[in-house]
Amino acid sequence: MQTIPVQVMDGADVRRAISRIAHEISERHHGAESLVLIGIHTRGVPIAEGIARAISEFEDVHVPVGELDVGFYRDDLDHRPTTRLGRTLLPVDVTNEIVVLVDDVLYTGRTIRAALDAISDLGRPAAVELAVLVDRGHRQLPIRADYVGKNLPTSHQERVTVRVEAMDQEQGVWIERPQS
Amino acid sequence: MKHLLSMADLDRAGIEELLDLADHFTEVLERDIPKVPALRGATVATLFFETSTRTRLSFEKAAKALSADVLNFNPSGSSLSKGESLKDTVLTVQAMGVDVMVVRHPAVGAPARVASWVNCPVINGGDGAHQHPTQALLDALTLRRRFGKLDGLRIAIVGDIRNSRVARSNIDGFTALGALVTLVAPPTLLPLEVNSYPVATSTDLDSILGEVDVLYLLRVQLERGSGPVLPSLPEYVARFGLDRRRFGLLDKDAVVMHPGPMNRGIEIGTDVADDPRALITEQVSNGVAARMAVMFRLLSGRGQP
């Protein structure tokens, strides 16, 4: 099936979105004390690092960044064989901290549900919030993002691809639409 | 990969994939709540037709850490001793609804036959003198943690290799990962046609002590293998036992491994077994992670056509 990728955010757009999210987080929490950013593998991690870097540029604080792989918490293991797993590494104990989960794309919400289960096995945060670069709609669970880089209405046939400089050769967001 | 019946069925990439998965599970096992819901709702059946407490417990712990339920089948109290065939027994267990079976049996090839009769994945927990693949995985995992990689690692396997499924699986596993394996045993305990194996051999333990990175000791088996294959136990201990003197001749970074259970004072000196360079307890804890990796790998994607 032929697909045509259409770029909807370029590298600079992504950078600006990350910067804006960083400011929103900082504003809501009156600074960035007692915050932990946790990136969900794979691309949530470099985005979380990007947010932490942005925050450190205008606040005098170093926000700890963790990594979380939710492979062991998915509810659809029967149907999707395991893809490459990333490590789970928390720089601090999350108990009593405010955790901001970070992911690249928010879609059905199942990944976030799995991440919430994982976080609750790892500790008892004071609160959990969610930051995503792209919200493409079609939630199957009552999950919503607190911070959104871009709202992107899509259909199920479309595919959203995110690339970040830290991992890929380029940076941006593409939608692939199947050719009719 | 539908079953895990033999290390010979795995290539290097397949082994490394399982070891990588096991690393993730090691992290899970170190948490306050050492459990993930990955196999919640799945049932793991252990069918051990040969006594073994430690391996069965290891599989059971691994299953529970994945939130699976466990059914233990113990032949001595069961209908198998009333003459029910192996096939009927496994079909009965299958009918109760199991998602994976772990089979240990004294006859070579029994897990393979079970795999041909049932629909679910089968893990070989040890069949006769043939294979014990999860043991080889945990041994490889232990060495990878200790040395970073196995390429070029000089490993000597010592003992009754001819009758050892641990040895056969480890020969496959270690060589696949690039290690250099030497088998050390009296001639009656080396495998037949050993020249067809990708290993070196020696009948003199003392001559190789200074040139190995890993000394892997097999237990002297009194229950498997028939007839007088060893001239005498004291002679075996004198020639092949790792006593304190021999331990002192090892390279300072060399390590000692043993699949357990140990015969202290026979293949391994009692104080040697407790030395920090003996990795036996690490092997045991790595065993749970390795078995979690195998179960997880076999059961993910199981609903797919």
Place this chain on the structure above:
Amino acid sequence: MTASETASVIAIHNARVLTPAGPLDTDLTLRDAKVHSLSAGKAETHLDAGGALVGPGFVDLHCHLREPGFEWKEDIRSGARAAAAGGYTAVVAMPNTSPAIDSGHLARFVADRGREVGLVEVAPAGAITMGRAGNALAHLDELFDVGVRLFTDDGDGVADAGLLRHAMEYLAERGGVIAQHAEDPGLARGGHMHEGRVSSRLGIRGLPSLAEEVMVARDLALVALTGVRYHVMHASAQGTVDLVANAKRSGLGVTAEVTPHHISFDHSRVESMEPDFKMYPPLRTEADRAALGRALHDGTIDAVATDHAPHAPYECEVPFEEAPRGVIGLETAAAAVNTALELTPMLLFERMSVAPALICGLSSQGRWVEEGSPANLVIFDPDTSWVPESFLSKSQNSPFRGTKLRGKVLMTILRGCLTYQASS
């Protein structure tokens, strides 16, 4: 239809007939249980051979019909049906039944039952020792008097050389054949497959070729001493072939047989751990397999014999080490040999029919087709391929299941009556 009914006159058209002078494309007519003429005459039944070979029905020197005593595996009726489907018009039934065929009346029971069934000539073999226990001679006289000519303790070899010598001296004088299942008990003990590279990797106790060769070598010395006719059963090793070749060169009355599976497979097939590849003697190396094929080709090995050894399906649903030894083979024998080796039609029938008939003394079998020869025939198409999936035998333990074979039995005729006809 059985051959005990009055045979009708049958004309077979379009055949490649194997005559004493070689293959001849012609028709033939059968009447009164004989070949009446090599032309199409007036007949009640007309059959079209479609260009296939018409030759003497195959003769199996070695099969286990399991009756009396083991009828859940096979019986004389089901075994005879399987034999007819494989193109056989005569089989030698092994005596390791329960009770063993060590007395005249038991041999008579088997022969009578075979006649009653009427699908194949069943010639019972007699045991060498009472109960096949290896301790005292069987009633060789009685057996000989009821027509037994081939004597064996098959399933076991006769380990006691002194006892074997007595049996040989007796039969040398009377004119029977001693057929030995060569398996030295000490060397073979505990073994389940060929002792070699594969058994070593699998961790399975092996059976060395020496277990067979040692007994054959010993027996040949006794043959030289006694002058008895001696037949090596199911040869499996190159060493055995060499011993037989030497013995023949020295002028000893020695013959040998090989099974279709031993010229088709080697021990690497056992890696599947399926009991369909477990038999005694075991499948050995590729070099052994090739040597056996060459020996069958050049006549060092005189005959093909199936060693058809049925075991019920549930008996085979066990781990390899626990499975009983033996595989069936009547229905696939000709096709398997035709697939494994390049044999001319005359040579194929020589090995599968003519030589076996001579060895066991069945005078109305194994005769090249000519006017007046007995109408014990098989119509065999050497070119058609097929894949055996299920068998007429009560047992299904065949290593050829699912294997493409070239050569198909179209019809089998015993004493002028059709005992088997392939469907479609």
